[in-house]
Every structure is written in C-alpha cells, then in structure tokens.
Amino acid sequence: MLTELTNPALVVVDMQNDFVRKGAPMEVSAARGTIPAIHKLMDAFRANGKPVIFTRYVADPLYRPLARKLGWIGLLDAPTCACVPGFMRSYGDAEGMLDAAQVIDELLPLPGETVLDKIYFSAFHATDFEERLKALKVDGLVFVGTVTEMCVEDSARHAVHFGYPTILVEDAVSSNYVPSQRATLDAFARNYGWVMTADEVVETFRLGQLAAI
Template sequence: MNESGFRYDPKRCALVVIDMQNDFCSPDGALAGCGFDVSAATAMTPRLANLIDHARDAGVPVVWVRTEHDETTDSPQWLGRVGNGPGTARTGLTCRPGTPGAEFYGVRPAVGEPLVVKHRFSAFVGTDLDRVLRSRGIESLLFTGVATEICVESSLRSGLFHEYWVSLVEDCAASYDPAAHAASVAVVAQNFGTVVTADELISRWPARPVTRSA
C-alpha cells in the first residue's frame, strides 16, 4: 500500500474533530461576540457532518476533542500569553464548563465515540488522547475542526511528534481569517503531513456491507 493509502485506510486511521463548540463556531458564541468572523466555521460544519457520517459508515473511528477552561487550568502564563505578564490577562474567556458556549456546535459524538477534554491548544497536552488512540490500534490521524492555524495545527503537530501519520482535511477545518487558514494548509503540506479534502476521503471509504441476520 502506498503512503497515502496507508494514511487513509479505515483500519488504521481516525477522524479527529477539534473544538466544534458554540463559543468557537456559533454566531451567538463568545468569539463572534468579540468580533471574530465565524462564517467559515458555520459554512464548513455541514461538510464536516457529512464526512463524519461517511467515516462512521466506513468503520473509521471518530475521536472528539473539546476545550474547557476554568480557574483550575487558567494559569497566569496561559491568560497572559499574548501580553507582557499577568497584568495583561485576556478577557472574553471561552468554553466554561456547564455553559452553552462549551456545548457542541452542528456535530456531536455518537454513543461510544471517545471524547477527550483539553485545556490548551494541543489535544495531546495534559490529556489521555495518545492512550485512547493507541488502545484502538490507530496509526494515522485526520484532523478537522477549528481553528485551523491554532488548535487544529497544534494538535496535528503534536500528533506527528507522538509518531502518528498526520493529515489535515482542508475543507473540514476553518479559521477566522482566510489568510491564516491558507498559511496553515501550506505549512502542513510542506512540513508535517498531507492535505486532503472530504470528497477525496469519501471516495476512498466504501461503506461497510450490512450483515443481515438469517
């Protein structure tokens, strides 16, 4: 099997869905309320929902990652990451546990699909994602969700550093800035993995035959 075939083989890969949550995607969410343009995320969501349906039909595991932030994980370094220290902490906090903003937007896990909660950009930092994947024999990861150049790319890079084959599903990831999305796609293709579209994956994933009882 060639490299691309290996990456997308339903027996070896998983579809990883990153941060499809109201605060990040909904026009009524926290980021939209702060002036971020979420139109790309809302437009991408039906494509992602369709890809998830095809993945399930083909027996491709779907692994969900969601963000939660609260006072137990909001360190001064995290809140002040784009400023000059604790006195420049960010406002407009997102995905507080138990709030509507932390809930899924447009897509959601089916019964039995693994769900990993993260507190930083990378889905591997401080989580059991690596254990979840290895226990299922997964060797290749197909990344989707938001935002392309932030949590999706951070998780993809970490996936490579954990010795997985990694790919970005270009049209099932979204950013708040088209130029940032395009730059992330280019960086991934040049340095980290492959870039693929939903239609290309669907064409590779024949639905599993239905087993009928006698």
C-alpha cells in the first residue's frame, strides 16, 4: 500500500486550447474525452482542501534545434504560433477567439491556484515547481492531462526522483497513440508509482485517505 498522504496535489498537465480544442494545431482529440474525469478529480481535491495545480507548455526558441527530429516543433513558430501565450485563435468546438496557451474553459483554474508555465516536457525541469510544492506542503502527486507519454510521463517520473509518491490516473490522461499510452502506464505501474482510475482516487477521499494498491 502507498503510505497515507496528508496533502496530495492534483497536477493537470497541459490541458490547453492548442492541445485539446477541435482543430487545434497540436490537437490530441482523446484529451476531450478525459475532461469529465479530470473535472471530477478537481472537484474532489478542492472539496477536500487539497491543491490543484495546472501546467502549461509554452513555446520557446530553445526547442527549435529539435525541429528536424520532431516535426511539430515547427508549429511553435509563426505563422502557426502554437502554444504562444497571447496568440488568439479560433477552434472548431468553441466560440470566438481564444488564447492558444490558455487552459481550456472547462477546467479553468480558480483564483489563487498554481499555474506553472514550462518550456520543456517535465514540470520540474528549469522551473520552480519543487519550491512551489514545498510551499504548499505537498507530500504526493496525482497526474492527469496530456500527452501521456510526453509531458505527463516526464513530469511524473521526475516527481518520483524528487521523492514524491506519485499516481497516474489512467482514464484522465490522453495520447494520439494508444500503444504508447498503454506502454507508459504499464511501465510506470511496474517501476515508478501507481496507476489508478479517477473513481478509485475519489473513493480514497471518502475513506479519509489517499492510498493505492
């Protein structure tokens, strides 16, 4: 069993317009199907006074040398300007123009909740994420969001290296490539931490503790 946690945090990874919305330049269509599960978890964490943290991937020139290997890197530049804060774009499932880098309206952070911008896959790399977690007295992390085998996985594995008991929520993460998602969840459960469903996490709050098999 996972040691009982007194102040776990929910980390919502990169559920942004340019990843989630229909017709987005870096669309992960499966991400839209995870919105209800993520919302359920956000409600449970907030109701129990536990932190809800959001990450946003933001475009940065440091990634441009990878353009030859990773074709999507070119989308960060003009004219597409994917995940550029303040760049306004229209989408097929929303009205009006929306900020490309903003967290989707369905999962908007509440005033005072942490929103961490990052330029790499991991929320820990080249950020003050660990300092923010310490300030919140967080003792464990529950990860949801997109993309499972990229920013979610990298952040979750780093969380383990930083000493946090860590859970991936299998029905609240998403990918465009199901085999990669399955491999990530399997490897994480065997070697790093725990994989649970959203309902299993919510049930632990009813029981008065966050524990995992």
